[in-house]
Amino acid sequence: MSEFISGIQQVGIGVRDAAKAFNWYNKILGLNVPLFDDVAEAKLMTPHTNGIIRQRRAILALNMAGGGGAEIWQSNRPEPLAPDFTPELGDYGIFAIKIKSLDVKQFAEVQKLKVEVSPENKSHSWLQDPYGNQLQIVSDNSWFKPNGSLTGGVVGVIIGVSNIDKALKLYKDTLGINEIVYDKSGEFNDFATLGKGNTRFRRVLLRKTVKDKGAFSRLLGNVEVELIQNIETDARPRKIFGDRSWGDLGFIHLCFDTLNMDNLKQSCQKNGFPFTVDSSDTFDMGEAGGRFTYIEDPDGTLIEFVETHRVPIIKKIGWYLDLKKRKTQKPLPNWMVATMGWGKVKAED
Numbered sequence: 001m002s003e004f005i006s007g008i009q010q011v012g013i014g015v016r017d018a019a020k021a022f023n024w025y026n027k028i029l030g031l032n033v034p035l036f037d038d039v040a041e042a043k044l045m046t047p048h049t050n051g052i053i054r055q056r057r058a059i060l061a062l063n064m065a066g067g068g069g070a071e072i073w074q075s076n077r078p079e080p081l082a083p084d085f086t087p088e089l090g091d092y093g094i095f096a097i098k099i100k101s102l103d104v105k106q107f108a109e110v111q112k113l114k115v116e117v118s119p120e121n122k123s124h125s126w127l128q129d130p131y132g133n134q135l136q137i138v139s140d141n142s143w144f145k146p147n148g149s150l151t152g153g154v155v156g157v158i159i160g161v162s163n164i165d166k167a168l169k170l171y172k173d174t175l176g177i178n179e180i181v182y183d184k185s186g187e188f189n190d191f192a193t194l195g196k197g198n199t200r201f202r203r204v205l206l207r208k209t210v211k212d213k214g215a216f217s218r219l220l221g222n223v224e225v226e227l228i229q230n231i232e233t234d235a236r237p238r239k240i241f242g243d244r245s246w247g248d249l250g251f252i253h254l255c256f257d258t259l260n261m262d263n264l265k266q267s268c269q270k271n272g273f274p275f276t277v278d279s280s281d282t283f284d285m286g287e288a289g290g291r292f293t294y295i296e297d298p299d300g301t302l303i304e305f306v307e308t309h310r311v312p313i314i315k316k317i318g319w320y321l322d323l324k325k326r327k328t329q330k331p332l333p334n335w336m337v338a339t340m341g342w343g344k345v346k347a348e349d
Contacts, residue, residue: 003176003211003213003259003260003329004175004176004256004258004259004260004263004264004267004305005175005176005177005208005223005256005257005258005259005264005305006211006213006214006215006216006217006220006256006257006258006259007068007210007214007216007217007219007220007221007222007223007256007257008067008068008154008155008156008157008220008223008254008255008256008257009068009069009216009220009255009256009257009306009308010060010068010069010070010071010154010255011068011069011070011071011094011097011154011157011251011253011254011255012071012073012251012252012253012254012255012304013070013071013072013073013131013133013250013251013252014073014074014075014080014247014248014249014250014251014252015072015073015074015080015131015249016074016080016131016249017074018057018058018059018072018073018074019059021072021074021129021130021131022034022059022061022072023347023348024129024130025061025070025072025129026061026345026347027347027348028111028127029063029099029135029149029151030063030065030147030149030150030151030152031061031062031063031069031070031153032061032062032063032344032345032346032347033061033062033063033064033340033341033343033344033345034059034060034061034343034345035060035061035062035069035311035340035343036058036059036060037057037058037059038057038058038059039055039056039057039076040055040056040058041053041054041055041056042054042055042056042246042247044277044279045246045247045277045294047276047277047294048245048246048276048277048294048302049245049246049247050245052078052245054075054077054078054246054247055075055076055077056073056074056075056076056247057073057074057076058071058072058073058074059071059072060072062153062340062341063147063149063151063152063153064144064145064147064219064338064340064341064344065102065143065144065145065146065147065149065151065152065153066100066142066143066144066145066146066152066153066218066219066220066221067099067100067140067152067153067154067155067219067220067221068153068154068155068220068255069153069154070097070153070154071255073247073252075247075248080247080248080249081244081248081249082248082249082250083240083241083244083249083250084243085238086132087238087240087250088194088196088237089158089160089191089194089196089199089201089228089230090160090196090199090201090228090229090230090235090237091160091237091238091239091240092160092161092162092237092238092239092240092242092299092300092301093159093160093239093240093241093250093251093299093300093301094157094158094159094240094250094251094253094254094301095134095158095159095160095228095240095251096126096133096134096135096136096157096158096251097133097134097135097136097154097156097157097158097251098135098136098137098138098154098155098156098157098158098224098226099127099135099136099137099138099151099152099153099154099155100138100139100140100142100143100151100152100153100154100155100221100222101137101138101139101140101150101151101152102143102146102149102150102151102152103150104123104124104125104137104138104139105123106150107125107137107150107151108125108137110150111125111127113125113126113127113137114126114193116189116190116192116193117189117190118138118190118205119182119184119188119190119203119205120181120182120205122138122139123139124136124137124138124139124190125137126193126194131249133250133251134158134194136158137151138155138156138224140152140155140221140222141222142155142209142210142221142222143221144218144219144221144334144337145334145338152221153220155221155222155223155224156222156223156224156225156226157224157225157226157251157254158226158228159225159226159227159228159254159297159301160228160229160230160237160240160299161227161228161229161297161298161299162229162237162298162299163229163298164202164204164227164229166298167227167297167298167299168204168206168227169271169272169298170271170273170295170297170298170303171206171225171227171297172206173271174267174268174271174273175256176208177206177207177208177223177225178206178208179206179207179208179209180204180205180206181205181206181207181224182203182204182205183202183203183204184202184203184204185200185201185202185203185231186200186201187199187200187201188201188203199230199232199235200230200231200232201228201229201230201231202228202229202231203226203227203228203229204226204227205224205225205226205227206224206225206226206227207222207223207224208222208223209222210222212330212331213259213329213330213331214257214259214329214331215308215323215326215329215331215332215337216257216308216331216332216337217257217331218331218334218337219337220257223256239299239300241300241301246302252302253294253302253303253304254301254302254303254304255303255304255305255306256303256304256305256306257306257308258293258305258306258307259307259329260307261291261293261305261307264293264305265278265293268295273295273296273297274295275293275294275295276294276295276296277292277293277294278291278293279291279292279293289308289309289310290306290307290308290309290310291306291307291309292304292305292306292307293305308323309322309323309324310322310323310324311323311340321336321339321340
């Protein structure tokens with residue numbers, strides 16, 4: 001199988017106040033590098049915004065210890081909508097993001113969280129951000145450069161689906177996240193904190209371990225996608241974004257750093273997941289730029305792919321990493337990737 005993704009670049013998080021949200025993710029999780037902070041109109045996303053052009057502010061926050069970022073996304077126009085129900089485990093869409101941790105138990109002690117044990121026999125804790133979004137703090141062994149923070153960036157997501165076997169055709173067979181860590185059905189004690197310990201689920205954890213392929217692969221690290229299907233006979237899961245659109249409040253998309261967009265496009269089309277959006281060439285995100293595309297999973301969850309062409313290092317003097325003409329898929333030198341952290345911001349108290 002061809003390699004199409006090198007890691008999770010970011011997960012989009014819709015909020016009402018991007019600056020305030022960035023400060024929380026900075027202070028609590030060490031996502032302290034705003035790689036870009038951009039205000040623009042999302043003109044290409046109308047297939048997923050009911051034909052309306054959203055005007056938004058987006059901040060891509062990174063933790064240089066390693067892992068994907070949080071794209072903190074504020075819809076200025078129109079006003080973003082919240083779901084009219086509280087999303088529950090098993091509802092269709094991105095239910096939680098997985099944040100990697102060097103020491104789950106120590107982080108849990110600091111934040112006064114309960115420690116759970118997964119079917120993989122690894123510790124994790126559940127943390128809710130101030131906006132009601134679920135974060136799962138998990139152990140991971142792929143680190144770029146530990147920096148004193150107990151946590152790193154995004155290593156994965158938990159996605160509710162209606163049929164795991166159909167979802168596997170995308171996440172496992174098409175995208176190549178193909179290590180099945182576990183495939184279990186039943187009731188799970190580690191869901192008790194969420195009030196779902198007595199509910200029957202099928203859950204499959206997929207993993208793709210980091211490889212030296214992709215400019216930022218060493219920074220992004222491992223990939224985990226956990227698929228959750230509610231298998232109670234009377235279950236009536238709902239779509240988290242069922243009556244809303246891209247850019248509303250909550251987890252709006254999962255974005256992968258992409259190695260070969262043209263080949264990925266062919267593979268997705270062949271497997272029944274055609275691109276719904278394609279920027280075609282370099283698209284500016286303020287100081288950053290690249291080609292981006294979108295597909296939907298079988299339940300309509302939005303998946304973004306980004307082929308990075310340019311990232312800022314020191315914006316004031318116009319110093320950027322230009323990757324568009326790079327012919328190799330080998331990782332960038334560590335020192336070069338580390339320069340992206342020069343723009344880190346201290347959190348406010």
